[in-house]
Amino acid sequence: MGETFPVQRTCPFAPPPEYERMREQAPLVRASLPGGDVWLVTRHAAAKQVLAGTGISTNPATPGHPNWAFRPEPPTPEERAAAQEFAVGHFIDLDPPEHGRFRRLLIPEFTVRRVKELRPGIQRTVDELIDDMLAKGGEAELVEAFGLALPSLVICQLLGVPVDDREFFQARTREMLSSADGPTASHAAIMALRDYLDTLVAKAARQPKDDLLGRLIESGQLTHAELVGVTFLLLVAGHETTANMIPLSALTLLRHPAQLATLRENPDKWPMAVDELLRYHSIVDWVAFDRVAVEDQEIDGQLVRKGEGIFVLGASANRDERAFEQPDEFDVERGARHHVAFGYGVHQCLGQNLARAEMEIALRTLFERIPGLRVTVPDEELPIKSDGPIFGLKAMPVAW
Numbered sequence: 001m002g003e004t005f006p007v008q009r010t011c012p013f014a015p016p017p018e019y020e021r022m023r024e025q026a027p028l029v030r031a032s033l034p035g036g037d038v039w040l041v042t043r044h045a046a047a048k049q050v051l052a053g054t055g056i057s058t059n060p061a062t063p064g065h066p067n068w069a070f071r072p073e074p075p076t077p078e079e080r081a082a083a084q085e086f087a088v089g090h091f092i093d094l095d096p097p098e099h100g101r102f103r104r105l106l107i108p109e110f111t112v113r114r115v116k117e118l119r120p121g122i123q124r125t126v127d128e129l130i131d132d133m134l135a136k137g138g139e140a141e142l143v144e145a146f147g148l149a150l151p152s153l154v155i156c157q158l159l160g161v162p163v164d165d166r167e168f169f170q171a172r173t174r175e176m177l178s179s180a181d182g183p184t185a186s187h188a189a190i191m192a193l194r195d196y197l198d199t200l201v202a203k204a205a206r207q208p209k210d211d212l213l214g215r216l217i218e219s220g221q222l223t224h225a226e227l228v229g230v231t232f233l234l235l236v237a238g239h240e241t242t243a244n245m246i247p248l249s250a251l252t253l254l255r256h257p258a259q260l261a262t263l264r265e266n267p268d269k270w271p272m273a274v275d276e277l278l279r280y281h282s283i284v285d286w287v288a289f290d291r292v293a294v295e296d297q298e299i300d301g302q303l304v305r306k307g308e309g310i311f312v313l314g315a316s317a318n319r320d321e322r323a324f325e326q327p328d329e330f331d332v333e334r335g336a337r338h339h340v341a342f343g344y345g346v347h348q349c350l351g352q353n354l355a356r357a358e359m360e361i362a363l364r365t366l367f368e369r370i371p372g373l374r375v376t377v378p379d380e381e382l383p384i385k386s387d388g389p390i391f392g393l394k395a396m397p398v399a400w
């Protein structure tokens with residue numbers, strides 16, 4: 001009998017408690033799901049081996065992919081075809097060598113140097129959002145007013161998506177990633193977002209601008225459908241992740257005032273703190289780390305056979321005492337850059353330099369400009385978002 005899975009995350013500061021027990025048991029443990037068993041990868045070294053592995057596929061259309069294991073019946077040929085169609089340009093779902101064609105085109109847009117050029121614009125947006133919060137009085141809801149607003153505005157500017165459409169794509173993304181209203185609502189949101197981007201890409205193709213989408217169009221290397229898939233991935237990945245990290249990070253720093261004081265006195269420690277926040281929260285967990293073995297192989301001493309599904313428990317790997325001393329302690333001076341919060345291997349987060357810059361500028365400026373920031377409800381009353389692939393807070397009321 002395998003582990004019960006999935007398990008719920010209920011605390012803003014910790015992964016599900018079951019992860020520790022599973023991690024102690026073995027680097028890979030078996031879980032039974034209605035559609036068959038899957039492997040759960042619990043330890044840091046094994047996680048890296050799977051994420052960088054060559055005999056491993058991420059494509060949901062590959063037989064044995066674990067996304068289908070949550071229901072008793074296997075996918076129909078139509079469902080497999082639909083998954084394949086959705087993967088066009090959505091390169092997080094593609095395997096090498098096809099994946100590399102997209103990744104190579106996009107790497108220049110997200111290098112350290114490129115992100116350095118974006119920093120003054122990010123700083124300006126952060127300042128404007130804080131100006132707005134301050135102008136409205138002595139309290140705000142930090143998730144909507146700051147956490148979500150910043151990455152949405154940044155990705156709009158970067159991609160060339162109209163800022164005025166922000167509420168539309170934020171809402172569709174939320175519906176798509178939530179399981180609360182069932183698969184039909186989620187599918188409808190995907191289709192609405194794809195239709196919207198289909199029109200946007202067609203319009204941009206008539207008159208390409210000097211933004212990321214314009215440059216991709218001008219490269220002449222992607223079909224219309226591929227451009228829609230790429231834009232979809234960048235828009236969703238570019239806002240919903242960072243949006244959850246900013247409020248959660250602010251909360252954690254408020255709960256560790258001595259460490260916040262260290263950062264105030266030594267702003268050069270912010271980049272290190274950001275990586276610790278990413279490790280500590282690990283907001284992207286097993287849902288994103290869905291894989292299937294495409295050949296028999298040994299992973300950290302465990303034989304995994306072709307066609308067996310795998311979920312990497314990223315939040316468990318980032319709390320593995322074999323990789324991090326006292327992993328449950330939050331320590332901004334730890335030096336946690338070897339975490340897997342951005343994944344590892346060919347799919348390692350393309351936007352990680354941008355995400356780090358947004359988090360650093362947002363948090364540093366927030367605590368500089370609003371030194372008296374406080375959360376107005378006890379931690380237990382903060383509504384948690386645990387019904388989707390990205391963990392976070394639904395709201396965080398603050399005052400100053």
Ligand code: HEM
Binds near residue numbers: 051058341342
């Ligand atoms: C704190 C914020 C973020 C976190 C925690 C995060 C996390 C991740 C993780 C874990 C993966 C790997 C998934 C896998 O292995 O299957 C990933 C991939 C990706 N991320 Fe991020 N991400 C963040 C921000 C961003 C931003 C700002 C962008 C900008 C557009 C972005 C774009 C992408 C893309 C395009 C991929 C797919 C890469 C590929 O398959 O080659 N992410 N991200």
